[in-house]
Amino acid sequence: IATKDIEFQIAGHQAKRQIQIGDEEERDAKLPKKFEKNRFNENICERNAPLQHHNQVLVEPLLFLNEYWTVMGDERRALAYSKAAATIKCLPFTVTTLTELDDLKGLGSGHCLKVIQETLERGHCQEVIVKRDSMKFQSLKILSSVYGIGPSLALKLHSNHGVSSVQDILKLWNQLALADERIKVGVTYYADLSTPVSCTLAKKIKGIVEYELSIIKDDFRIEIAGGFRRGKKNGHDVDILITYTTDGEEKGILSSLMKHLNHKGYILHWRLEKSSFDEEAVFTRSPDQISVMDHFEKSFCVFKCPLQGNEIPETERTIRIDVNEPFPSQEQRNWRAIRVDLIMVPKSQWAYALLGWTGSKLFMRMLRHYSNAHLQKTLNSHGLWDKRENKLIPAESEEDVFKNLGLSYKDPSHRNF
Numbered sequence: 001i002a003t004k005d006i007e008f009q010i011a012g013h014q015a016k017r018q019i020q021i022g023d024e025e026e027r028d029a030k031l032p033k034k035f036e037k038n039r040f041n042e043n044i045c046e047r048n049a050p051l052q053h054h055n056q057v058l059v060e061p062l063l064f065l066n067e068y069w070t071v072m073g074d075e076r077r078a079l080a081y082s083k084a085a086a087t088i089k090c091l092p093f094t095v096t097t098l099t100e101l102d103d104l105k106g107l108g109s110g111h112c113l114k115v116i117q118e119t120l121e122r123g124h125c126q127e128v129i130v131k132r133d134s135m136k137f138q139s140l141k142i143l144s145s146v147y148g149i150g151p152s153l154a155l156k157l158h159s160n161h162g163v164s165s166v167q168d169i170l171k172l173w174n175q176l177a178l179a180d181e182r183i184k185v186g187v188t189y190y191a192d193l194s195t196p197v198s199c200t201l202a203k204k205i206k207g208i209v210e211y212e213l214s215i216i217k218d219d220f221r222i223e224i225a226g227g228f229r230r231g232k233k234n235g236h237d238v239d240i241l242i243t244y245t246t247d248g249e250e251k252g253i254l255s256s257l258m259k260h261l262n263h264k265g266y267i268l269h270w271r272l273e274k275s276s277f278d279e280e281a282v283f284t285r286s287p288d289q290i291s292v293m294d295h296f297e298k299s300f301c302v303f304k305c306p307l308q309g310n311e312i313p314e315t316e317r318t319i320r321i322d323v324n325e326p327f328p329s330q331e332q333r334n335w336r337a338i339r340v341d342l343i344m345v346p347k348s349q350w351a352y353a354l355l356g357w358t359g360s361k362l363f364m365r366m367l368r369h370y371s372n373a374h375l376q377k378t379l380n381s382h383g384l385w386d387k388r389e390n391k392l393i394p395a396e397s398e399e400d401v402f403k404n405l406g407l408s409y410k411d412p413s414h415r416n417f
């Protein structure tokens with residue numbers, strides 16, 4: 001392939017890059033004329049994090065280390081890697097040498113830079129290869145991916161009972177005495193629930209919910225949030241937000257909806273959480289008293305999503321534990337288990353709820369931190385609270401929320417931090 005060197009400016013310095021002849025125009029259009037490092041560092045909430053970025057090779061090991069420490073239960077370390085990965089994702093050029101990253105905010109401790117440097121030099125990071133092969137990591141990763149099992153229970157099962165796999169949980173089921181009913185569901189439908197959900201299936205679930213809501217009452221608004229709204233093609237679940245034209249109209253609807261969905265046979269398991277919203281509790285307590293979770297009425301469901309011919313899995317996907325009713329045989333199986341969260345939102349909180357549930361988790365964390373530290377305002381999925389004036393700042397739309405935070409509007413597709 002014929003190549004040629006082109007020169008461009010990076011972080012105020014002259015740099016060279018080899019490109020393929022023929023692709024020049026396309027490449028040139030993608031290259032930054034001038035990367036404004038100061039602007040990039042000014043406010044990290046103003047950065048854009050697209051799904052498709054310029055540094056997949058560098059981001060991969062950082063995201064792996066984020067996953068590794070999450071699974072191992074060290075959230076602080078995990079967060080450092082996730083922040084470093086996010087910084088790299090936002091760069092408008094492909095990194096070729098470590099000096100291009102000098103003075104960039106968000107790359108954390110020297111260790112993240114070491115991982116980046118090694119990846120730049122060798123194309124891989126030895127630490128990642130070693131950690132990826134660790135038996136303990138592999139076991140904890142599987143266990144904590146079971147619905148109802150978090151990192152701390154996974155660790156307990158592994159350390160105290162020698163559990164390493166879903167089969168081990170099945171073998172030791174009676175002895176483990178796991179009280180949370182979600183785990184039984186998580187194990188029963190493990191294969192289904194660990195298969196990524198496509199955008200098409202997410203829309204199908206939305207359609208089902210939409211239809212059942214329309215039977216109950218008109219004038220609702222329903223939206224798929226989470227990763228799908230950020231443009232991801234697959235997700236681990238479907239996050240659906242629902243609201244009505246005026247505040248208060250949403251009360252009681254979620255219970256009716258669940259009745260309808262159950263009656264139609266769409267629900268394998270569900271757990272309803274009542275609304276616990278209380279302005280005083282949500283906004284005016286000290287940050288360490290405020291729960292990270294929001295207080296909306298919601299239903300955590302496992303849907304029995306009907307599949308059409310070409311969507312039906314070819315292999316038996318479901319592991320069976322001792323359930324009373326006979327599990328349908330493959331021939332009869334024309335459905336798939338899918339995790340769905342249904343969140344009922346009062347109209348006046350919709351904009352903040354949509355922003356919060358669209359994520360990403362790290363983006364929301366960054367926004368909350370910025371709002372708290374720089375604006376003296378508490379942001380969560382219910383609203384924005386001005387701590388100096390002791391009042392809520394209303395918003396009709398996500399655009400309003402960004403305005404209230406003094407930030408430029410960011411399209412969901414650029415919130416993939």
Ligand code: DCT
Pocket residue numbers: 225226227228232234235236237238239292356357358359360361364
């Ligand atoms: N969220 C948050 N803080 C949490 C949990 C969730 O801000 N502790 C928000 C951000 C994303 C959204 O809720 C949905 O959460 P997930 O479904 O876990 O994330 P996702 O981005 O939709 O990822 P996936 O595509 O895997 O479902």
Ligand code: MG
Pocket residue numbers: 225226227228235236237238239
């Ligand atoms: Mg999701």
